Amino acid sequence: MHLTVTQASDPQIIRVEEGRIDSAVAIQFKDAVRTQVSPDAARVVLDLGAVDFIDSSGLGAIVAAMKALQKHQRLDLAALRPMVDKVFRMTRMDTIFVIHDTVETARGEAAH
Amino acid sequence: MADSQVTATPMIFETELASTSQDVRGALDSVSGVLGLSGWNAAACGVVELVLAEALNNIVEHAYRDCPDGHIVLRLRAGAEFADLTLHDRGSAMPDFRLPAGRFVDVGVRCEDLPEGGFGWYLIRTLAEDICYTRENDRNRLELRICRHTHDDFHGAENPRR
Numbered sequence: 001m002h003l004t005v006t007q008a009s010d011p012q013i014i015r016v017e018e019g020r021i022d023s024a025v026a027i028q029f030k031d032a033v034r035t036q037v038s039p040d041a042a043r044v045v046l047d048l049g050a051v052d053f054i055d056s057s058g059l060g061a062i063v064a065a066m067k068a069l070q071k072h073q074r075l076d077l078a079a080l081r082p083m084v085d086k087v088f089r090m091t092r093m094d095t096i097f098v099i100h101d102t103v104e105t106a107r108g109e110a111a112h
Numbered sequence: 113m114a115d116s117q118v119t120a121t122p123m124i125f126e127t128e129l130a131s132t133s134q135d136v137r138g139a140l141d142s143v144s145g146v147l148g149l150s151g152w153n154a155a156a157c158g159v160v161e162l163v164l165a166e167a168l169n170n171i172v173e174h175a176y177r178d179c180p181d182g183h184i185v186l187r188l189r190a191g192a193e194f195a196d197l198t199l200h201d202r203g204s205a206m207p208d209f210r211l212p213a214g215r216f217v218d219v220g221v222r223c224e225d226l227p228e229g230g231f232g233w234y235l236i237r238t239l240a241e242d243i244c245y246t247r248e249n250d251r252n253r254l255e256l257r258i259c260r261h262t263h264d265d266f267h268g269a270e271n272p273r274r
Contacts, residue, residue: 023173055232056231057169057229060228063227066226067223067224082158083155083162086158086266090238091235093219095219095220096223
């Protein structure tokens with residue numbers, strides 16, 4: 001599972017360098033995000049611009065990554081590709097996460 | 113995508129895979145390729161891929177309980193209107209020999225109570241046109257039909273309140 005931190009803080013931006021978040025990588029994904037998250041960041045943004053496909057295991061892994069954050073931290077998502085966006089809307093997970101159209105807009109919003 | 117690019121004659125694809133997530137990935141890639149050759153666009157291919165991923169993950173995780181030496185046979189018949197998927201496996205039967213309900217999972221709850229699973233059958237039931245499950249001679253047979261026109265843009269058929 002390849003993740004790149006493209007901005008240290010705040011928001012911390014973590015780019016997922018994988019085309020798929022599916023059952024083959026769900027556990028590694030969850031652990032990798034947990035390892036990369038900076039304890040100092042109030043807001044963490046997952047840049048999903050490279051991810052073409054997500055299944056319910058991948059969705060669960062993103063939820064698990066969010067639940068693993070500390071109380072003062074928030075997980076946002078950015079740059080969802082069409083199929084990933086569709087899965088978030090179908091499951092109403094788009095009401096749980098703040099979803100930014102682009103990484104730029106995610107960067108622009110002041111941390112809460 | 114112009115309809116004229118969609119082949120009139122259905123394409124048939126058949127493959128066998130082991131009950132591992134890597135084999136599932138391989139099968140999804142193959143099916144996407146066949147559908148692409150049949151003229152299905154990215155949005156419609158994505159839906160077939162998602163439905164198939166959820167159905168295969170269910171076989172790997174539940175019918176074969178994550179045991180990697182299970183055997184799955186996948187057959188796809190892809191035409192201009194429908195993709196018909198048939199999956200056979202020799203794992204455990206579905207609970208009560210019935211398809212799971214796949215009800216909408218309420219996500220309107222506190223962060224710590226958010227579900228990390230349970231979306232698979234909901235996605236299958238929402239996206240597939242027809243679903244048929246039978247258990248015969250210790251074998252599961254799952255048939256799934258996906259309608260191309262319902263899903264040929266990324267915004268179609270996503271209302272989960274049904």
